[in-house]
Amino acid sequence: MKFIVEHVSKEGGRLGRLTGLRSQLDTVYETPLSLISTLGGSAPHLTQDALHHVVEKTAPLCIPAQHFCDHIEVLQKFKKGVTHFSALQGHGVGVTVQDASKATPSGYNDKRGISTWTYGGRQILTVEKYIELVEAMQPDWYEALSDADTDGNSSKKRVSKSLSKSTAFISQCVNLHKNSQGLQGSALFVPLLGGHSERDRANWSKSLTEGMVDNSLISGYMLLGLHNNGPAAEKLEPKLLHNLVKASLEPLPQELPRQAAGMWNPLTVLKLAELGVDLFDSTFPFLVTERRGALTFPFDLSRKETDGTCLRKEVLEHQNKKLKVSGDTPKPQVEENDKKDDKENNPFEEEHQTNPYEISLKDKNNMSLMKPLVEGCDCYTCKNFSRAYIHHLINVNELLAPVLLMMHNMQHWLNFFSSIREAIRTDRMEDLKALIQSSISSSV
Numbered sequence: 001m002k003f004i005v006e007h008v009s010k011e012g013g014r015l016g017r018l019t020g021l022r023s024q025l026d027t028v029y030e031t032p033l034s035l036i037s038t039l040g041g042s043a044p045h046l047t048q049d050a051l052h053h054v055v056e057k058t059a060p061l062c063i064p065a066q067h068f069c070d071h072i073e074v075l076q077k078f079k080k081g082v083t084h085f086s087a088l089q090g091h092g093v094g095v096t097v098q099d100a101s102k103a104t105p106s107g108y109n110d111k112r113g114i115s116t117w118t119y120g121g122r123q124i125l126t127v128e129k130y131i132e133l134v135e136a137m138q139p140d141w142y143e144a145l146s147d148a149d150t151d152g153n154s155s156k157k158r159v160s161k162s163l164s165k166s167t168a169f170i171s172q173c174v175n176l177h178k179n180s181q182g183l184q185g186s187a188l189f190v191p192l193l194g195g196h197s198e199r200d201r202a203n204w205s206k207s208l209t210e211g212m213v214d215n216s217l218i219s220g221y222m223l224l225g226l227h228n229n230g231p232a233a234e235k236l237e238p239k240l241l242h243n244l245v246k247a248s249l250e251p252l253p254q255e256l257p258r259q260a261a262g263m264w265n266p267l268t269v270l271k272l273a274e275l276g277v278d279l280f281d282s283t284f285p286f287l288v289t290e291r292r293g294a295l296t297f298p299f300d301l302s303r304k305e306t307d308g309t310c311l312r313k314e315v316l317e318h319q320n321k322k323l324k325v326s327g328d329t330p331k332p333q334v335e336e337n338d339k340k341d342d343k344e345n346n347p348f349e350e351e352h353q354t355n356p357y358e359i360s361l362k363d364k365n366n367m368s369l370m371k372p373l374v375e376g377c378d379c380y381t382c383k384n385f386s387r388a389y390i391h392h393l394i395n396v397n398e399l400l401a402p403v404l405l406m407m408h409n410m411q412h413w414l415n416f417f418s419s420i421r422e423a424i425r426t427d428r429m430e431d432l433k434a435l436i437q438s439s440i441s442s443s444v
Helices: 065-078 127-137 156-178 198-209 230-235 238-249 266-275 283-290 305-317 333-345 380-384 387-395 400-425 429-443
Strands: 002-008 014-019 029-031 061-064 093-096 113-118 121-126 141-143 187-192 218-223 258-260 293-295 358-360
Touching: 014 400, 061 065, 065 113, 065 121, 065 127, 093 127, 113 127, 121 127, 127 156, 141 218, 156 187, 156 198, 187 198, 198 238, 218 238, 230 283, 238 266, 266 400, 266 429, 283 293, 283 400, 293 400, 380 400, 387 400, 400 429
Parallel strands: 061 093, 093 141, 141 187, 187 218, 218 258
Antiparallel strands: 002 014, 014 029, 113 121, 293 358
């Protein structure tokens, strides 16, 4: 793997070129970049054909090792790697330990290894087993095993234990990586840890650069330990993250890529990109799809100011609002039970979700709207289907509803990253941030 920083914006952020991947030697990826998040090797709700309506056939994937802990022997016998196994050959792939879209239960890691949850239940993933699994997956790059079980509520003792265990795990990973024939073409990303302590994060990053592990084997960094995965990452404030992320990134060499896994909201993505994060994932559009929403936040800086005003008005016109229910009319018990069951079956869904970045297609206001999700959007969904039709699909629980929403949300997300790269190139990151911030302020 080769990474070159091509431009650093005056307003923060950097443009890079990622090349020389194990499976894509000649393909060039421009950063900041969003990887395509997967569940069990497939993009959520999307078949291969549907996915390729949205992304190129070489778009890099993010595949959590967590989903394949039960299939090591199968992958070893298959011998062609996880992308061929998932019928997504041709895509680059980065492997993470945990799935950023699912909350990781806290307090289950021990000296043997890291706890992961599969369909078969909890498993302890030791360093040896993890490297064996990664060898069978044959990724372009992968995350070293670490105890990243920390968030804003973690005590100093928990953070200290996290760093101590991670030091041992990462050292073992580096040694096994160096001696592995199967991983010679794969790049190793080491975690950036320290919980929500600026001091611990800065010291950890300094120790990585000062020889805690062989720096010649490090190809990149993975920002971890700020959350325990799942929807909680969406609510982390950019201001809170600024100093923590800055403390982690400042001591690092500039010539290596940085990845940050998590369901970051758009403003948080901009903050992380400003600080120098290069690689993200698409778990946020998946989260929005799971609660039956459609991304609508503005990001197009090429429009004139007047057009931008109209766009923001259009985007916010049908923001989801809590429906009023007369106090004299009791809710039917059957309806209440149905809603309770739906919430238990799908923890992502929140009744009458109010979010400045999206609209809810469960909202009855969309019942008769024959307009697309976003005016001017060129995605397959917006060109062929109306809000009213998708609202109907959701009401009758048709599987086509999340497919169409995911196609729109994924394309909206990837177009957002194109705007981020353009904003960095033209030193307009503040303008992009102001555009999105203004839509949020208008919705309050």
